[in-house]
């Protein structure tokens with residue numbers, strides 16, 4: 141990143157506003173995911189309801205980022221790293237909004253789960269949640285500090301999430317087959333697992349945007365995909 | 379796919395500059411420029427005031443010969459042919475008068491001669507006797523004005539003074555004057571800096587059409603203009619060429635910090 145300021149100071153102010161909005165939004169999305177996982181783990185319905193209510197805050201942030209980027213594009217005609225910053229912000233904000241949606245969705249299902257006896261695949265789900273939280277925190281740190289290396293490291297770890305997801309999927313299936321009374325709770329777990337897996341994908345998107353934002357090059361080689369759960373006697377909820 | 383991959387590619391560059399240095403008296407204004415000008419493209423030269431853009435442009439058609447105290451070293455070629463010869467003052471290369479016919483120039487301030495519109499355009503063909511008879515000259519004048527996008531506006535007033543036209547029209551008249559001698563390369567030094575957005579738009583549109591026939595090199599202070607009209611952009615700074623590349627690359631991901639600082643408006 142270039143250290144010097146713009147000759148026109150108000151331009152710096154506007155870019156800073158955009159950066160600050162992304163930072164705020166990143167923090168919110170992280171809290172939403174963390175709270176959703178905690179609500180699930182601790183069977184805390186109040187916390188789950190709070191996550192659902194707070195989703196609006198993230199949407200507001202996205203709205204602000206969208207307006208601010210349109211404004212910058214129209215009034216400043218940004219180029220080079222400024223342009224990449226504006227484009228990346230727009231895309232990352234969209235990912236953060238989706239991440240918060242998935243968190244709110246997971247929270248909503250945990251409300252239902254709390255009405256039923258706890259089932260054991262829950263432990264693996266919480267573990268997967270922890271991993272995705274770590275990756276999200278890493279990638280947002282990378283994005284906000286313009287660290288392409290760190291972003292690449294996160295991207296290379298998405299496979300871990302996919303592997304956990306595949307094994308969790310099998311675990312839940314087995315569990316349901318052994319005790320059909322758990323089918324309802326297990327299906328909810330399955331959907332929550334999918335929500336968390338999708339958050340991992342959005343973290344990967346943010347990693348790729350960070351790389352573009354810093355280097356000006358896009359990463360278009362495909363990451364290897366080894367998620368085989370869809371072929372093992374189950375229909376994978378999309 | 380990159381923008382350049384879509385452009386028709388002629389292999390050999392139209393013009394090549396190698397280690398071009400220019401002194402004004404003892405002051406070194408250009409410190410060894412290496413640049414290839416691809417045929418059939420618009421090359422934009424950008425950089426802060428005083429960095430040597432105009433000086434470099436003038437090297438391409440030996441306009442610096444006319445400046446007292448200016449001396450040029452290094453090589454410049456046009457289709458592989460040396461522009462400057464080995465003799466004193468660069469003599470022995472392409473004849474400067476012939477060179478300026480093949481490599482025309484349009485300046486920042488529209489500078490029509492104090493003559494009629496017709497005579498302005500006919501000026502070059504007359505001194506180089508590029509026509510057979512009056513109808514032939516009429517045709518050359520019409521075609522040049524047509525190509526410069528000015529014909530419809532002046533066809534009924536060809537015998538009025540060129541200086542009586544609006545600024546944008548005068549600039550297009552100067553472009554018609556440059557085109558009338560059927561050049562291969564057209565150099566433009568900030569051709570739109572005195573024009574309003576509509577006249578600027580017309581000239582930019584014109585550049586895009588002209589590059590089908592000619593090779594263009596333009597100097598501009600408008601980043602947006604460079605981005606809109608050129609395929610290749612070269613960034614100059616303090617007499618050096620810092621970076622050259624495909625325009626889309628320069629404006630999305632320049633490789634040099636100085637280029638970045640300049641185009642994003644962060645120059646101290």
Ligand SMILES: Nc1ncnc2c1ncn2[C@@H]1O[C@H](COP(=O)(O)OP(=O)(O)OP(=O)(O)O)[C@@H](O)[C@H]1O
Pocket residue numbers: 402407425426427428429430431432433434445
């Ligand atoms: N005729 C001249 N005599 C002496 N010095 C000159 C002459 N023309 C240009 N220079 C010097 O050479 C350097 C490059 O000038 P040049 O006109 O090429 O810059 P430029 O990039 O075109 O600037 P601008 O954007 O302001 O037109 C400057 O330092 C200038 O002062």
Ligand SMILES: [Mg+2]
Pocket residue numbers: 431432433567597
């Ligand atoms: Mg100049």
